Amino acid sequence: MKTVLITGANRSIGFETARQLLKLGYYVYLGCRDLVKGQQAVEKLHAEGLDQVTPLLIDVDNPASxxxxxxxxxxxxxxxxxxxxxxGYPQSSTDTDLHVFRQVFETNFFGMVEVTQAFIDLLKQSSSPRIVNVTSGLGSLNRQSDPTYVHYKVKPVTYVSSKAAMNAYTIVLAYELKNTAFKVNAVDPCYTATDFNNHSGPGTVEDAAARVVKAAVLGPDGATGQFFSDDNAPETGISPW
Incomplete structure (x- = not known):
């Protein structure tokens, strides 16, 4: 049985991703910052008959965790x-407090890097290791500079820059692992109605999670080093960086 660790998985897209992978026969480590909430999420999955799942306390802002x-x-x-x-919103590049920048980068970038580095040895022991970095179309420098982009006017500076940094890390990591069995990709779940955006997005968590799952289960001929997104790129499913 293949195993998967999902950070931030006790709700929204992360939780639905866990549900879909469980249905595909994966064993899921459901990562959460609050073990009580993680256990509650696991109990919901158990109620659906999905029992190959364990809550895992992991705070990506905390190296010890x-x-x-x-x-x-x-x-x-x-x-x-x-x-x-x-x-948070609004955000301005000229007056957003540096504390906010550091807080967002700590979670969205540095935490992601530290988790990847902590688990890379285990992944290297797998015959088909996969790394999926959940990014955003807002992290595309190409899209952010294109006035025709559907979300061109949406520019929360700390979030945009942290996701752009995640994308850059994904490119380098995929390059370094290109001659191995690894598949390393960034996935934009697209604008989805979640707690993250006060349920303002038009997309569903089911569709968003399906995009993440698709990259997680890529076969040996699957792509690596790509930025998958249906957001403004439905013809290819790949976004420009």
């Missing part, structure tokens, strides 16, 4: 870096 989580996972085939924060 990441290392403690690492000791509880014995094997891993898929890592989904899903945890993220917005930094």
């Amino acid at each position: 990441i290392q403690a989580a690492r000791t509880k996972v014995r094997s891993l085939d898929v890592l989904i870096n899903n945890a993220g924060i917005s930094g």
Whole structure:
């Protein structure tokens, strides 16, 4: 049975991703910052007959928490870096407090890097390791500079820049692992109605999670080093960086 760790998985897209992967036969480590909430999420899945799941306390802002989580996972085939924060709204590049920048980057970028580095040894033991970094179309520098982009006017600076940094890391990581069995990709779940955006998005968590799952279960001929997104790129499913 293949195993997957999903950070930020006790609700919204992360939770639905866990549900869909469980239905595909994966064993899921459901990453959460609050173990009580994680256990409640697991109980919901158990009620659906999905029992190959364990709540895993992992706060991506806390190095000690990441290392403690690492000791509880014995094997891993898929890592989904899903945890993220917005930094709140509105945000201006000229007066947003640096504390907010640091807070957002700590979760969206540095935490993602630290989790990846902590679990990379386990992933290397898998015959088909996959890393999925859950990003955003807002992190595309190409789209952000294109006035025809559907979300061109949406520019929360800390979130945009942290996701752009995630995308850059994804490119480098995929390059370094290109001659291995790894598939490393960034996935934009698209504008989805979740707690993250006060349920303002038009998309469903089911569709968003399906996009993440698609990258998580790529076969040996699947792409690596790509930015998958249906947002303004439905003809190819790939967004420009």
